[in-house]
Amino acid sequence: MGLHSNLTMNAMFSDSQAGFPTARPRRLRQGVTLRRMVRETRLSVDQLVLPMFAIAGHGHEVPIDAMPGHARMSSDLLAERAARAFAAGVPAVLLFGVTEHKDELGTKSFDPHGEVQEAIGAVKRVAPEMVIITDVCLCEYTSHGHCGILRAGQVDNDVSLEALARAAVSHADAGADIVAPSDMMDGRVGAIRAALDSHGHQDVAILSYAAKYASGFYGPFREAAGSTPSFGDRRGYQMDPANGREALREVALDIAEGADMVMVKPAVAYLDVVAAVRQITTLPVAAYHVSGEYSMIKAAAARGWLDERTVALEVLTGITRAGADLVITYYAEDAAAWLKETL
Secondary structure, three states, X not given: OOHHHHHHHHHHHHHHHOOOOOOOHHHHHOOHHHHHHOOXXXXXXXXXXXXXXXXXXXXXXXXXXXXXOOEEEEHHHHHHHHHHHHHOOOOEEEEEEOOOOOEOOOHHHXXXXXXXXXXXXXXXXXXXXXXXXXXXXXXXXXOOOOOOOEEOOEEOHHHHHHXXXXXXXXXXXXXXXXXXXXXXXXXXXXXXHHHHXXXXXXXXXXXXXXXXXXXXXXXXXXXXXXXXXXXXXXXXXXXXXXXXXXXXXXXXXXXXXXXXXXXXXXXHHHHHHHHHHHHHOOOOEEEEEOHHHHHHHHHHHXXXXXXXXXXXXXHHHHHHHHOOOEEEEOOHHHHHHHHXXXX
């Protein structure tokens, strides 16, 4: 055994005599205050976005069975809940429209008196400082449930772009601050940016669902929005869950087309993608904690299998730790209250 080895062994022996190990990471875990001081990731209410479902009428509320705590609401009730969330600190909502008036072309998506358009105005009246993000897609408005317009039984990407752009402009006309195309048509960010600019909406931002996967976690949402495809699936335009590098290409393309923010959806099963996207862009990165991810926690908590608050905050913190600047979550209102209690 050489001199270096002897010195190393002697050092180890001396450490043990002095109460080895000398390096004790748990020293910085003693007490609530110290843990807060050295915390690496800080989940803030400012990062949270609350998804909401708008329906027609007045005074109407339809609970969503698969998503306890959430409901489809007419614009008046939706605005009341949005205002309550804003008062609790939640800075933004993401609006989806649910309509009974569907057709092959999804024309209700750009109706100036549509469900989303009416909800935008209602929220702005009661919470004018709240940021309103609107989902731009055709699946809630088409009779077949696909995210684009069909030709010969297949989604026609290029034909769909005009309808998506019209929907985005109608949302901006109604007062939306940010439009969020979720359809996954190629070129839709560029088409929407051009349409917004040509209609005087240069200041309306685009949050692109840049890496949206063909996921099994969307089940409760499809019940809520009535957007299940009447045939086939969306694997031809949404991403394969097995692909990670492709997500970076999708993100790069959307940034080149003018996206102001990019999103990864779902979140929990795709934290590696969130982290990888964070590394390639300085734009804000959002992650969508989707309906199935929310409902799983709710179901397990209802059975007493886990503590809902602890797990929900852990998951939201994990999404932020992976690199998300914004987290779209059905837990936004609850999390706002929980975070205040932990300060």
